[in-house]
Amino acid sequence: xxxxxxxxxxxxxxxxxxxxxxxxxxxxxxxxxxxxxxxxxxxxxxxxxxxxxxxxxxxxxxxxxxxxxxxxxxxxxxxxxxxxxxxxxxxxxxxxxxxxxxxxxxxxxxxxxxxxxxxxxxxxxxxxxxxxxxxxxxxxxxxxxxxxxxxxxxxxxxxxxxxxxxxxxxxxxxxxxxxxxxxxxxxxxxxxxxxxxxxxxxxxxxxxxxxxxxxxxxxxxxxxxxxxxxxxxxxxxxxxxxxxxxxxxxxxxxxxxxxxxxxxxxxxxxxxxxxxxxxxxxxxxxxxxxxxxxxxxxxxxxxxxxxxxxxxxxxxxxxxxxxxxxxxxxxxxxxxxxxxxxxxxxxxxxxxxxxxxxxxxxxxxxxxxxxxxxxxxxxxxxxxxxxxxxxxxxxxxxxxxxxxxxxxxxxxxxxxxxxxxxxxxxxxxxxxxxxxxxxxxxxxxxxxxxxxxxxxxxxxxxxxxxxxxxxxxxxxxxxxxxxxxxxxxxxxxxxxxxxxxxxxxxxxxxxxxxxxxxxxxxxxxxxxxxx
Numbered sequence: 279x280x281x282x283x284x285x286x287x288x289x290x291x292x293x294x295x296x297x298x299x300x301x302x303x304x305x306x307x308x309x310x311x312x313x314x315x316x317x318x319x320x321x322x323x324x325x326x327x328x329x330x331x332x333x334x335x336x337x338x339x340x341x342x343x344x345x346x347x348x349x350x351x352x353x354x355x356x357x358x359x360x361x362x363x364x365x366x367x368x369x370x371x372x373x374x375x376x377x378x379x380x381x382x383x384x385x386x387x388x389x390x391x392x393x394x395x396x397x398x399x400x401x402x403x404x405x406x407x408x409x410x411x412x413x414x415x416x417x418x419x420x421x422x423x424x425x426x427x428x429x430x431x432x433x434x435x436x437x438x439x440x441x442x443x444x445x446x447x448x449x450x451x452x453x454x455x456x457x458x459x460x461x462x463x464x465x466x467x468x469x470x471x472x473x474x475x476x477x478x479x480x481x482x483x484x485x486x487x488x489x490x491x492x493x494x495x496x497x498x499x500x501x502x503x504x505x506x507x508x509x510x511x512x513x514x515x516x517x518x519x520x521x522x523x524x525x526x527x528x529x530x531x532x533x534x535x536x537x538x539x540x541x542x543x544x545x546x547x548x549x550x551x552x553x554x555x556x557x558x559x560x561x562x563x564x565x566x567x568x569x570x571x572x573x574x575x576x577x578x579x580x581x582x583x584x585x586x587x588x589x590x591x592x593x594x595x596x597x598x599x600x601x602x603x604x605x606x607x608x609x610x611x612x613x614x615x616x617x618x619x620x621x622x623x624x625x626x627x628x629x630x631x632x633x634x635x636x637x638x639x640x641x642x643x644x645x646x647x648x649x650x651x652x653x654x655x656x657x658x659x660x661x662x663x664x665x666x667x668x669x670x671x672x673x674x675x676x677x678x679x680x681x682x683x684x685x686x687x688x689x690x691x692x693x694x695x696x697x698x699x700x701x702x703x704x705x706x707x708x709x710x711x712x713x714x715x716x717x718x719x720x721x722x723x724x725x726x727x728x729x730x731x732x733x734x735x736x737x738x739x740x741x742x743x744x745x746x747x748x749x750x751x752x753x754x755x756x757x758x759x760x761x762x763x764x765x766x767x768x769x770x771x772x773x774x775x776x777x778x779x780x781x782x783x784x785x786x787x788x789x790x791x792x793x794x795x796x797x798x799x800x801x802x803x804x805x806x807x808x809x
Contacts, residue, residue: 316357316403316502317514323351329501335391338416341476341491342503350504358500360402361492367409367464371434371452378411378464381450386496388425390417393503394492395475400513402492403502412468419446419471426450436466437657444474454647476505481530483521484537485544486512517552518544527559535567539576545620546581546613565624570632577633581613585650595636600646
């Protein structure tokens with residue numbers, strides 16, 4: 279009897295030690311999840327001039343030192359962690375498992391400074407692992423193209439002419455390379471000339487969340503450059519705001535209807551409407567500047583991820599797209615439902631018929647890249663910079679025309695090819711997608727006032743502390759204080775929700791259940807043995 283009781287006490291002691299260890303592990307796990315969130319640990323740098331480029335780049339104009347705008351700069355341990363993870367991705371089409379970080383260090387070795395721009399910036403803040411990277415580069419583009427050819431070869435270096443501030447863009451990587459089934463890889467790195475985005479006048483910018491940059495000095499310091507001073511807060515709040523105030527909206531949108539349409543691209547990416555006056559203005563601009571070419575280009579390239587081939591008035595416009603997988607089908611169906619709901623009558627009368635006139639050409643991924651290179655005028659590896667021959671109407675753009683399927687892109691009176699997938703996938707949509715698509719809408723036929731609250735999927739935002747640039751990359755020991763947004767949740771609730779969403783915590787619950795079961799079985803065994 280004494281022996282059995284001793285075993286029982288020993289087992290209880292070991293069980294208690296295991297429970298304490300699990301509790302400490304869960305506490306560390308909860309802290310690490312919060313520490314890695316750029317929206318919770320940001321520190322604002324008050325003196326913008328103190329953020330300097332490396333000495334060899336001292337001759338470059340720092341885009342955040344401008345008198346006509348009020349930028350803000352933030353540091354964040356979470357941002358640094360997320361950016362370091364993103365840079366570790368292998369780039370498609372490059373040999374020896376070359377990563378994004380390898381390319382950036384190679385460019386730095388050629389005295390080319392890099393600033394990350396585009397969607398990868400707000401995706402990094404949201405902790406959405408980006409795979410498409412673009413940025414501004416300080417080296418002359420043609421000179422950099424020659425360097426790229428010598429380093430990575432002709433197939434991995436693609437130079438394209440552009441219309442706009444940057445006359446060229448350079449892609450490093452090969453999108454025709456086979457996808458990896460067991461490894462996430464980055465798409466080719468896209469480079470633009472220095473100042474082609476951040477150096478533009480504010481009225482030529484798009485939205486606050488797309489007018490940010492990440493500056494990495496390759497020495498452990500990573501900075502978030504918020505050119506409008508509002509992008510960081512809007513990103514964490516998941517809300518759409520124009521890069522200028524409402525008094526400048528007309529000049530901001532004048533002559534650039536594509537910029538206006540990008541409002542709805544952000545809506546399909548999960549951002550909410552924080553200012554109904556802005557959406558009303560966007561809808562009026564789309565109505566007044568009804569442009570079939572812009573509408574077709576937006577839907578083909580931004581929603582379907584394709585390449586449009588504009589044949590001219592009176593001729594059929596072609597949208598070259600890759601075969602969509604289930605994820606793309608869900609995204610397309612969700613985006614189309616959102617557009618038809620929020621654009622209201624204009625969608626039915628103008629936009630949908632314009633899309634319906636397009637013809638979809640479904641291609642394999644390799645064919646798609648070849649067609650894109652031709653349509654976008656990819657410059658060949660010849661040192662003489664001459665664009666590829668333009669496409670001729672009626673001439674097939676792929677070698678194996680049997681693999682090309684032509685069909686109408688969208689039919690309102692019948693079920694389209696893409697929409698037919700909705701019956702298969704809508705029942706498996708995640709709750710997050712359902713929340714984003716059920717947002718309060720503003721049809722074009724109905725205006726709303728700014729006093730109305732739109733559905734915005736908000737997050738907790740860390741209290742911003744004013745600091746100066748750190749000389750080392752060690753994590754801050756000061757615990758961040760949290761503030762609540764209007765519909766936000768407390769930091770403790772955020773911790774609980776994050777832990778519930780973590781699959782490892784669910785595994786630990788199963789482990790606790792198993793431990794309890796073993797304990798009960800042991801007690802029964804001891805009792806039976808004594809009897």
